[in-house]
Amino acid sequence: MTDRLLVCGLGSGMDHSLTELRSPRRELVVATDRPTDRARAAADVLLAVDPNDAVAVLAELSAAGIDRIDGVFSLGADNPPVISTLARRFGCPGLPLETALDCTLKDRRLRILRAAGLDLPRFATAESVGEAVRAAADIGLPVVLKPSDQTGSLGVLKAESADQVRALAQEALRLSPGGRIVVEEFLEGTEHTLAAFMADGELHRFGFADREYGHKERFAPHFFEGGDTLPSRLTAEQIEEVTETVRRGAAALRLDPAVVNTDILRTHDGRVVLLEITCRLTGARIATEVMRLATGVDPLPNVVRLALGRPLDLEELRPRHGRAVVQRFLPADGGVVEWAGDPRDVARRTGVHDVFWGLDLRPGTVVPPYRGGAEVLAGVIAHAEDLQGAEAIAERTLNALPLRFKAGTQ
Structure with a gap:
């Protein structure tokens, strides 16, 4: 029988991964409030709906005549309670709603982690x-x-x-x-993202990146994250210490079996502080493209297995190679667009995996001032043999973007 998968929610840029989910052995239903051309091309059924509203998603599924779902997950969208609600409604594998709420609502998550003895702010x-x-x-x-x-x-x-x-x-x-x-x-230190699967009490890490916060307070009081860097500058021993902290956090929150996304801060005096931990795939193309470019590990087949209640293939989580990869963003910080070209014109350079607009830019587009949580203006994913080379490629690419603002508006 054909498996019917529901992808409920697409994080920023995550529609790039939809094509890889297509298979003659499955039907792909996509529920998103970002019905891009990629989503339309990849989905067997596309539902234009708010993926954070379980009632609205269920109504759209009913209107489309869909009364069976075999597996449900999001691609980087932070909506675990909706995923749990839909899984229960259709009787497919998934975490309980209370567990999803525990890792989504910050006050509940902090209380649980504190009770488990985790180091917290x-x-x-x-x-x-x-x-x-x-x-x-x-x-x-x-x-x-x-x-x-x-x-x-x-x-x-x-x-x-x-x-x-x-x-x-x-x-x-x-x-x-x-x-x-x-x-x-408020704590200071280096920040990191760990991506993993939790199963039978064991945490299986498949990606570890440094978060780029060199200009974190440029837009104070808002914070700005400039991208991601692999491999990490932490030592192997420090990465293992972080991994054990995440395993303890996932166990305390009962994220098992689950795909786990985390944000960690390592203070200057060596404390490992779990800032965020949730049961979803790391978004913004990090787990599916940035980490994959660096290690060769594709998490998507195991995400599908997890959603269908099938055993993970742990061999697929072993790194195939090591490569320096960075993703870098330009913030959207006000102005009126006078002209915007095709970013693909600068994507043909050696070492450029992709360069992209984060907003729909055309003449006359008013870009709002940066207020945190907003889409980026543009981004690039670049790779090289070493970090210095990858960072140089990313910087040159962003400097060459075909974009011009009206005088006096930026």
């Missing part, structure tokens, strides 16, 4: 500006404010004074559907 929750001000005073400035129920970096703000806490807490609360925020101690 000092934190408190707040449902009002006054509570946030008191929490910040107890924790000590500076602090980071985060909507408890938002994903990515949307509404994540650094406050360095009591006055800033008052103003920024109001903004973070506005962005929280549930009206609840987390106030966290």
Whole structure:
């Protein structure tokens, strides 16, 4: 029988991977609020719907006459509760809804990890500006404010004074559907992404990248992440220490079996702090293209096996080669586009895997100021024999982008 897979949600750029999911032995249903040409070409059935709304997705499936789904997952979209709800509705494999909520809602996740003895920033929750001000005073400035129920970096703000806490807490609360925020101690160090599968209590790592935060506070109070770097600059011993921390976090949250995406901070004095951990594939093309270019490991076949309740093929998670790969972003930070060409014109250079616009750019497009959690203006994925070479290729490529803003607007 043909397997019917539902891909519910596409992270930024993740439509590039849809073609690889096609097979004569499966039917591919894609539910997305980003119905790109790639998605239309790859999907057997395309549903234009908010993938963060389980009721809306179920209604669209019913309208399309689809009453059977054999496996469901997202491609980098941070919507585990919806995935769990759909899996239960159709009787296919998936984590319980409570588990998905535990790793999605920041305050719940932090409480569980703290109870398990994981090293965390000092934190408190707040449902009002006054509570946030008191929490910040107890924790000590500076602090980071985060909507408890938002994903990515949307509404994540650094406050360095009591006055800033008052103003920024109001903004973070506005962005929280549930009206609840987390106030966290601000820590400094290097940040990393670990991608893995958890099965039978064992964590099987298939990717490890350094997060590029050289200009992290360029748009303060918002944070800016400039991309990803492989291989990591951490030592093998340090990577294993991080991996064990992630395994403990995944076990505490009962992410088993699951694909696991994490953000980790290693402080300057060697603490390993788990900032984020959730049950989804790493997005922004990191797990599917950046890590794969570096190691040769393609996680997608095992993502499909997991969704269908079949055993993982651990041999497929072993690195095939080692290559330096970077992904670098240009932030979208205001202006009016005068002219935009085809980024593929600079993608033919040696070492350029891809270069892309993060926004739909055409003459007259108004690019808003950077406010965190927004799409990037452009990005490049580059590779070379060493990191210095890959970074140089990425820099030259972004400098050569066919884009011009109207005078005085950038």
